[in-house]
Amino acid sequence: MTHNQEWWRGAVIYQVYPRSFFDSNKDGIGDLPGVTAKMDYIASLGVDAIWLSPFFTSPMKDFGYDVSDYCGVDPIFGTLDDFDQLIESAHQHGLKVMIDQVLNHSSDQHPWFIESRNSHDNAKADWYIWADAQPDGTVPNNWLSVFGGPAWRWDSRRKQYYLHNFLDSQPDLNFHNPDVVDALLDTVEFWLKRGVDGFRLDTANYYYHDVELRNNPPKEEVVEGSIGVRLDNPYAYQLHVYDKSRPENIAFLKRLRTLLDQYPETTTVGEVGCDFSLETMAAYTQGKDKLHMCYSFDLLTHDNSMNHIRNTMETIEAGLGDGWPCWSIGNHDVERVATRWGNNQDAINKSKAYMAMLLSLRGSVCLYQGEELGLPEAELAFEQLVDPFGINFWPEFKGRDGCRTPLPWQDDELGGFTQSTQPWLPISTAQRPLAVSEQEKDPQSILHAYQDFLQLRRQYPELRHGDIAFLYHDETTLTFTRHSENKHLYVAINTSDQEKTLPVDLSLSPIVLPQALNAGHMKTGCVILPAYGIFLATVMQTP
Incomplete structure (x- = not known):
């Protein structure tokens, strides 16, 4: 390396x-x-x-x-x-x-927390954030958990509340110690x-x-x-x-x-x-x-x-x-x-x-x-959820399981992910046609677009290290330059389903893009971006 x-x-x-x-x-x-x-x-x-x-x-x-x-x-x-x-x-x-x-x-099963909750005077008593109840027994303050409800959980052994910004099984560590x-x-x-x-x-x-x-x-x-x-x-x-x-x-x-x-x-x-x-x-x-x-x-x-x-x-x-x-x-x-x-x-x-x-x-x-x-x-039914965040807020929020389903390696029932008949989350039928095995065979696939563009990116240090200057935008179009030392690149992106024509007053030398991308082109002082088009060019320095 x-x-x-x-x-x-x-x-x-x-x-x-x-x-x-x-x-x-x-x-x-x-x-x-x-x-x-x-x-x-x-x-x-x-x-x-x-x-x-x-x-x-x-x-x-x-x-x-x-x-x-x-x-x-x-x-x-x-x-x-x-x-x-x-x-x-x-x-x-x-x-x-x-x-x-x-x-x-940490988890509430971490040995540190198990010891901390055991008493007020053990070696790790203040390794977590403990607080007494209000005089009426309510929580110490109005802080809330990201996962919903108060950020405080009562512990009957210590007769105090502990802070948890997330699940109540995830007590916050006391960084002031x-x-x-x-x-x-x-x-x-x-x-x-x-x-x-x-x-x-x-x-x-x-x-x-x-x-x-x-x-x-x-x-x-x-x-x-x-x-x-x-x-x-x-x-x-x-x-x-x-x-x-x-x-x-x-x-x-x-x-x-x-x-x-x-x-x-x-x-x-x-x-x-x-x-x-x-x-x-x-x-x-x-x-x-x-x-x-x-x-x-x-x-x-x-x-x-x-x-x-x-x-x-x-x-x-x-x-x-x-x-x-x-x-x-x-x-x-x-x-x-x-x-x-x-x-x-x-x-x-x-x-x-x-x-x-x-x-x-x-x-x-x-x-x-x-x-x-x-x-x-991935679309999941309520009974298929395992994410506590999603279970708590269903149906308004379906949780994080839909982005965590197994990666499809092959277009088959188990997605090439496992040989178990019960993967921890179901294989998404909508994702199976996008499996790695299918996209590797298609030079126009998204997978090849990623591989090809990442390879292209390595050829232009400006894209990795250069400064950025924005030139134009509307709701669906963005143009900017990336520049490093004396080298400048012009980038134009169209995220709409309509062709865009963008006037440009720079002297540009277009970069040939991989075939998997919808490449734009130049025409009489304009950049023509097809639907979902991409255009890269070297900015030629004027004498």
């Missing part, structure tokens, strides 16, 4: 959700050996790294995001030896490996010593809470459809200024970066979800002494207008300084982008256009498994 301290700048990171990737032992659940078995496929995409969603020991109330052993592999996923083999295989394929670190909270911070950083170093190349930090702005437990103020205006807002969840009605995104978080991120700096070529990407996510991204990545990069939920909404894309990019660019963003249009927590942004209409061509747009923006990129296949959201 080439040695590049900042390989992560402009990198494309492929998110693997192990439960749904490939089942190697026929139990209906994907596992680490399954990821290793498909390493050739991941490498063939042309990505730079893998991000593994949690595989740690867990009671699986939240499918691995409730950790009961930060240094162990849950038996359903394999063993530590399996993990070591995965790392070795990835590195042999020229791929970096990043793992999900869930530091904000330096022993907790030390212990968590030790678990991070455990994986660094095993050869991981970086970490995706779950809920990276939730670590600290207000020690005075002050009430959050109400939002002056609650607009459905804005970032993270659903009117069926009371969480959206508060301005979350005291339960997350606290200023103390900065000092912890600096300590984390100091540790990472001891392991060259490692990186971090923090998940930031809050009302001020773009500002928080800037604060967390500036100065090269905190996180390497952040990604937010700003492109994980239902707003796919080019006005939203441009506004989001220009806002972060204006305040980012020397920080670095990472962008994603899909992950394991949101409706699949082919459905969310495309309503499953012209999904193949739309997926290609959005892919080219995402991979041409300034920043690193996270791709969620199945995006390269254009998978739509």
Whole structure:
């Protein structure tokens, strides 16, 4: 592997959700050996790294995001030896490996919490956030859980409430206790010593809470459809200024970066979800002494207008300084982008256009498994759900199971995912025709479009490292330049089903695009973009 301290700048990171990737032992659940078995496929995409969603020991109330052993592999996923083999295989394929670190909270089955809840004076009594009831027995303050209802759970043994920002089986750790911070950083170093190349930090702005437990103020205006807002969840009605995104978080991120700096070529990407996510991204990545990069939920909404894309990019660019963003249009927590942004209409061509747009923006990129296949959201009946979030909010919100169904490798009843007759989530019949085996045979497929464009992207460093300047947008069209040193690229994207003609006053030399893409062309001072068209050109320097 080439040695590049900042390989992560402009990198494309492929998110693997192990439960749904490939089942190697026929139990209906994907596992680490399954990821290793498909390493050739991941490498063939042309990505730079893998991000593994949690595989740690867990009671699986939240499918691995409730950790009961930060240094162990849950038996359903394999063993530590399996993990070591995965790392070795990835590195042999020229791929970096990043793992999900869930530091904000543990499982209530973690030995730390079991000891903490046992008494008020044990060694770990204040490793979690405990608070007395109000005089009338009610919860300590008005903080709410992301999963609905109060963020406090009564514990009869301690006769106190504990804080949980998510499920009540996911108690929040007390980062104000330096022993907790030390212990968590030790678990991070455990994986660094095993050869991981970086970490995706779950809920990276939730670590600290207000020690005075002050009430959050109400939002002056609650607009459905804005970032993270659903009117069926009371969480959206508060301005979350005291339960997350606290200023103390900065000092912890600096300590984390100091540790990472001891392991060259490692990186971090923090998940930031809050009302001020773009500002928080800037604060967390500036100065090269905190996180390497952040990604937010700003492109994980239902707003796919080019006005939203441009506004989001220009806002972060204006305040980012020397920080670095990472962008994603899909992950394991949101409706699949082919459905969310495309309503499953012209999904193949739309997926290609959005892919080219995402991979041409300034920043690193996270791709969620199945995006390269254009998978739509799977439709599940209530009785098929396993996600507690979806079960709680059905039917207004159907949860996250629809984006987590097993990846279809073949167009058959079990999708080539497993040999078990009962996979942990059902195989989507709507996704089967988009299976890897079918798309590999079709040079016009979305899969080939991803592979070809990622290969093309490597030929133009401007797309990986260059600055960005926006030129034009309407609701469905976006044009901009990427420039690095004396090299400039012009990019035009049409996400509509109508041909677009765009005047251009630059001297351009068109770049030949792969055949799987709907390529635009030039005609007498204009760029002609077909429906869902893409146009790239070198900007010729005037004498």
